[in-house]
Amino acid sequence: MGREFIDMFDEWAKSYDDTVTGQDPQYKDVFEKYHEILQSVADAAEGNTLEFGVGTGNLSEKLLAKGLKITGIEPSKEMREHASRKFPMLSITDGDFLSFPEPAEQVTSIVSTWAFHHLTDHEKDQAIGSYAALLPKGGKIIFADTVFSSEDDRDKLIQGETEKGYDRLVKDLTTEYYTTMEVLEKIFLAHGFYVTFKQMNRFVYLITAEKA
Ligand SMILES: C[S@@+](CC[C@H](N)C(=O)[O-])C[C@H]1O[C@@H](n2cnc3c(N)ncnc32)[C@H](O)[C@@H]1O
Numbered sequence: 118m119g120r121e122f123i124d125m126f127d128e129w130a131k132s133y134d135d136t137v138t139g140q141d142p143q144y145k146d147v148f149e150k151y152h153e154i155l156q157s158v159a160d161a162a163e164g165n166t167l168e169f170g171v172g173t174g175n176l177s178e179k180l181l182a183k184g185l186k187i188t189g190i191e192p193s194k195e196m197r198e199h200a201s202r203k204f205p206m207l208s209i210t211d212g213d214f215l216s217f218p219e220p221a222e223q224v225t226s227i228v229s230t231w232a233f234h235h236l237t238d239h240e241k242d243q244a245i246g247s248y249a250a251l252l253p254k255g256g257k258i259i260f261a262d263t264v265f266s267s268e269d270d271r272d273k274l275i276q277g278e279t280e281k282g283y284d285r286l287v288k289d290l291t292t293e294y295y296t297t298m299e300v301l302e303k304i305f306l307a308h309g310f311y312v313t314f315k316q317m318n319r320f321v322y323l324i325t326a327e328k329a
Pocket residue numbers: 118119120122123126137169170171172173174175176190191192193196212213214215229230231232235236
């Protein structure tokens with residue numbers, strides 16, 4: 118479920134770390150302050166941490182540096198192999214936001230960066246519902262991802278990128294399941310979380326949700 122973009126990530130794995138350091142002009146603003154954003158997510162995580170969409174392992178590295186115990190979940194074989202080569206101490210399992218092995222120990226934080234938009238809004242709701250069942254009271258979900266502040270903001274942003282001729286970015290923004298803050302807020306509230314949003318760059322928000 119939500120795995121329809123995996124072939125693209127298998128192909129992207131080799132050059133992904135070049136993209137996040139701003140070497141693809143179309144994606145430069147999406148990944149602006151990449152390491153600072155990963156660090157904000159790592160700073161907010163506590164205890165046993167479940168990470169979805171590990172990619173090449175850049176967030177995992179910061180979680181490991183903090184001494185957290187991490188279980189990494191990543192559906193792309195190429196991404197898993199790439200991350201394991203970079204960080205052999207990482208444990209990364211095949212799975213996705215909706216389908217993953219039951220954690221052996223109580224999880225207190227669930228984290229993910231630049232990945233939750235691969236789920237439709239209905240799937241996002243299902244995923245947050247399942248995390249509510251996994252986390253204890255006070256447990257946290259900390260995501261960083263592209264979110265639109267409103268439908269109007271979405272239209273203006275896509276229009277602006279279209280005018281720049283950023284065809285690959287526009288295709289991405291219009292075919293993957295980027296959503297609005299209002300939709301995410303409703304989902305988190307419905308599953309018993311308090312949620313806050315902090316804008317980190319022109320595209321990405323830090324989303325911090327705590328189970329009430
Ligand atoms: C843009 S990369 C982000 C990688 C990393 N988290 C980072 O911040 O650099 C998106 C990652 O999400 C993974 N992904 C795609 N669909 C997913 C799903 N349904 N569940 C979990 N991860 C998914 C991709 O394979 C890819 O590794």
